[in-house]
Amino acid sequence: MRLFFVTITLGALLVWVAGCSEPTIDEGVLPFIVPTSTDADGGSWKTVVLKAATEISVPQPLATTSAAYQQELSDVKNGVLAATPEQNTAVNYWAYGAVLRWNQIARQLVAKYNVAPGYDYATGQTTPAESANPYAGAPYAARVYALLSVAQYDALVVAWRAKFQYNRPSLEQQGVISRAPVLDVPSYPSEDAAVAEVSCQVLAYLFPNEVAFLKAKATEHKQSRIWAGASVPSDVKAGEALAATLAAKVIDRAKVDRFGAANDPSNTWQTALAKATYDQKWTSLELPARAPILPLAGKVKTWYDSTSIAKLVPATPPATTSADFQKALSEVHDIAASRTRDQSRIASYWDNGPNTYSLSGLWNLLTEEFIRENGQNELRSARTYALLNRAMHDATTTSWRTQYTYFVPRPSQIDPTIKTATVIPNTPSYVSDRAAVSSTAATLLSYLFPSDATKLAAQATEASVSGLYAGIHYRFDTDEGTKLGTSIGQLAVAAAKADGAK
Amino acid sequence: MRFLPLALFTLTTLFVTHQARAQWMIGGFMQGHRKASLAIIGSQESYSTYFINKNETQNPNLGTVTTQALTAVGTYGLGYDLDLIVAAPYIRTEASAGYFPKQEGFQDASATLRWEAYDYKLGKKLRLSWLFAVGYSMPIQNYVNDAMVAIGRGSKNWDGRTMLHLKGKSFFITGQYGYIRRGQVILDHVVNYYDPSQLNPNSGSKVNVPDVTEIIVRGGYVNTWLNLDVWGQQQTPYTKGTDIGPGIPFPTNAVGFTRLGATAYLRLAKQFGLTAGYNTIIDGRNVGKSSQINGGIVIGHWTANN
Known part of the structure; x- marks a missing residue:
């Protein structure tokens, strides 16, 4: 009896021991945040690289009564209902926060490229740093975050100004039940698309080896807001366009900030x-x-x-x-x-x-x-x-x-x-x-x-x-x-x- | 002679400390009902070459790393077929070059139950037994676990193993297979090395220490006053792990090694004996290519071949 019992116990232990999968890093799953304010005056906030939000003009959107807009809207409604599990994963990932996610991605890339040149003990030679990234160290990292955050901020000030200028109502107000919490601000232009595009372009300038990775992330990000029922494609397009104009200006500043010779x-x-x-x-x-x-x-x-x-x-x-x-x-x-x-x-x-x-x-x-x-x-x-x-x-x-x-x-x-x-x-x-x-x-x-x-x-x-x-x-x-x-x-x-x- | 190999096993490999945590082997000899023993072993181990993944390397900012340990191992026969083995090491480790600080302290205490499930007589002189063992180990104190020079990796571990043990009048051979499940450890800092497979890789301090499997084969000569044996041990990472590198936490490294050793025991009195051993790592992964000598005393009830 005892033998039987112990054998069972040991067997169970071995199964338990071998069966569990263990992630290398343990990370929790955090709930979404619900923003407490819409900051309707955000379009007048002082920008950093731009002189003011007015420096980039966002074209007037089509009226919500237009047939083209109504078609977009019904496509989004149907899309929300037909969302696939993969789409839902993307929706939940990006709903955590556009700015927060791109900040995380930037941190990830800094950690990957923040590498000092190595020393090869076999040959006695210092191995060169990657040609795409000769600058490792704290100033390199701090500059990446500064350029990214400034670009995101200026892009959002421009987006906010256009939102409250044109006042295209949020999709929620038009009966779309979104798959993630959406801030109740006018939907045009999409703030997520602006952040995705500007972050992607600025980071691609800073990490030329990662262009494919960044583009894939940005595409998924923009799409996720349509899948979520937060934006229609024309909202996304306008966000993308203003971000592209801004990204060029931020990169121009980066080119002359003397870091190249650091x-x-x-x-x-x-x-x-x-x-x-x-x-x-x-x-x-x-x-x-x-x-x-x-x-x-x-x-x-x-x-x-x-x-x-x-x-x-x-x-x-x-x-x-x-x-x-x-x-x-x-x-x-x-x-x-x-x-x-x-x-x-x-x-x-x-x-x-x-x-x-x-x-x-x-x-x-x-x-x-x-x-x-x-x-x-x-x-x-x-x-x-x-x-x-x-x-x-x-x-x-x-x-x-x-x-x-x-x-x-x-x-x-x-x-x-x-x-x-x-x-x-x-x-x-x-x-x-x-x-x-x-x-x-x-x-x-x-x-x-x-x-x-x-x-x-x-x-x-x-x-x-x-x-x-x-x-x-x-x-x-x-x-x-x-x-x-x-x-x-x-x-x-x-x-x-x-x-x-x- | 049931006590010795056990004690010796325990002693010899208690001290794989720099990358692996203190490993100790369980042997195939049972202690005997209500019989107890205590071994106190000192060891010294050093390496100047180590493996990054499987590539040998040296580091002028590290020099030679020397680890000394003093370990107490107690064994008690709870029944004729059930033993309890406890061990606790005190360790000091130091690098000869560079600026890594010396680390010193109690490492991981362990307790193991060993059960002789089956015992067959093969002819007149041979016996074959089949054993199982379950062990648990955990840090005695919160030592530094994420450093090149550290006394251990800080995880709490479960250890399950099974053994086949064949003994004759003056020889034995034991083969065993074990699985060591290593728990998670909390680092002193947030982990943020680049790993695209992680959704959000820069937010946590809790990391997993890879599990390992282990095969040990050991055989030797035994008589009333003298034991001599040789052994080979191979540990292989079972779960996914990292390789030594800047920004990579040491505890998540996949650690494995192949180690060869020899042990001698000399009984000086009925309840007293001396032991000495040598072992060396011939191949490894994310571990120091170290060699170790050790020696100690064994006090207690050591009845030979009963």
Whole structure:
């Protein structure tokens, strides 16, 4: 009897053990958000790349009484009833949020291409980065998010203006029962089509290897809104057209923002290193030593006022011979020698090094939560991201400018016994870009989401000190980074106050 | 001599730590009703070459990784055909170059029930037994699990295996097949490496540790005072896993290896013996190409061949 029982138990266990499928990453399924406001005045909000929404005109739509429109409408109605399971999957995927989904796609692509050139130990050669992507690092990632968010925001302001100018009623008001929640704003032009097209084109410019992937996504996105019963084809077409015009303007700005030279092909950073006045000079701690990450990314054109930002570059840090520096160094040493588990966790959480979506990507992920909690519509989500990503890009640029002005060595260069919880970034130490970016993000987001201000302040503090816990930054890197970031965050808050959105 | 191989098995491979978690083998010899033993084993293992997927590589920013472990293994016969085996290792691991910090701490505690389901006499001198074992292991403390230099991977695991064990007067041979189901682990950070098969790949910290299957063949000489045996072990990833790379969490890597080893046991007194062993990885996947030496004491009730 006992034998029988045990055999059955073991058999059952083996079946259970072998039978379950396990995803590599566990992700939850989140409910849709229902936007809390339509922002009917959105068409008058201040745009970023465009001078105003009026710069792109959207043609007048056909009247809803026209035969052509009525045909479109009945096709959509019938389509909704006949939707296939595949179509429903697409509908549900994109109904999560156009801006949010394209932001996720951008993060995915940054993680894929945020690759430093490799070193082949067999041949002793550094392997080149992919020709389509020679620029890896935090400035590269921050710029991708900034360009994408600005393009989405401007496209939606233009779309919103046309929506309330022409007032073509939403399909819901015409008796279509949609398959996903749809914001009750005029349907022409489709905000989803505008976001899909502009995101696809801007990302295709930034990731030329991914054109096929992006086009497939954009096509599915646009179609999904027709399948969902949110738009008729002429709504989609108009959204697409305005986005294409805008995308060209955003790409024009990207071409002249000086990022193309940021990887410093002629190695001018070595001259800057020789001229730097700090008493000990940074060297790469990698074996073999490598050129630093994007040495000229500090010269990239800023989004907010460049004169104000230039004044924010911090002063020279204490010289290595000073008592202040020795105190800062021994603090790093002591933390590294007795790092707690929680300090390791914090260091790892905020690290976001190579092959990740970078720290600015993490802040985009965290912001997704706030956008959802607050039920922001597409336009407002895009505004949040456009304000945030411009500010984080400027904070990254200014951090880079500071790092490649002073060339302050990493703690482990001065004291090789300092072991680090995360890989040492191949950039100078001062200032801490993670402190700058996180303080910028928290300052702006606290303004946009005041009820989360306490949580955000705690996150920014933790992010800033994480470099010290990791053993890759001094306390003064963190403090000055926080100061710098807070100031840039305040510039973004000022812009948010003045852009016309309430 | 039922105790020894068990103890020795347990000891020898308790310490595959850098990529795999502490593996330990269960042998085919039963402990005996109400008989107990305790083994304390020290080991040292090192590698300077490791496998990225199946390709050998070295890393000047890592140098040689050396892992030392001290492991306690207790075995108790709950019945003539049912044993309980518990083990707990303390591990320290360190790289000779670069800036990876040393990691140190208790790794995974494990408990295993082994059941001798059938026992056949083959002629006068041979016995063939068929055994089953079920084990569970979990981290004793929340150690760092996602680092090149780490003491373990942090998952909670179920282990099911079956064994055929043939013993003669002075030799034995055991073949076993096992399946180790490794649970999910929560990383310190959000995972965001690129994987198009995931709908939304950059939102979670919980990742799966790939399951593995395992085949072990072991055989050797036994008498009242001396045991000598050799063994081969092959672990193969069963579920989908990743390969070592920047941005890729270490726990999701598909880890496998082929390992050869030898173990000796010398009994010095009725309740006391010494053990020593050597083993080396000859082939692997996302694992250090390591070699290990170990030695320890075995205290307890060791009646030979009863």
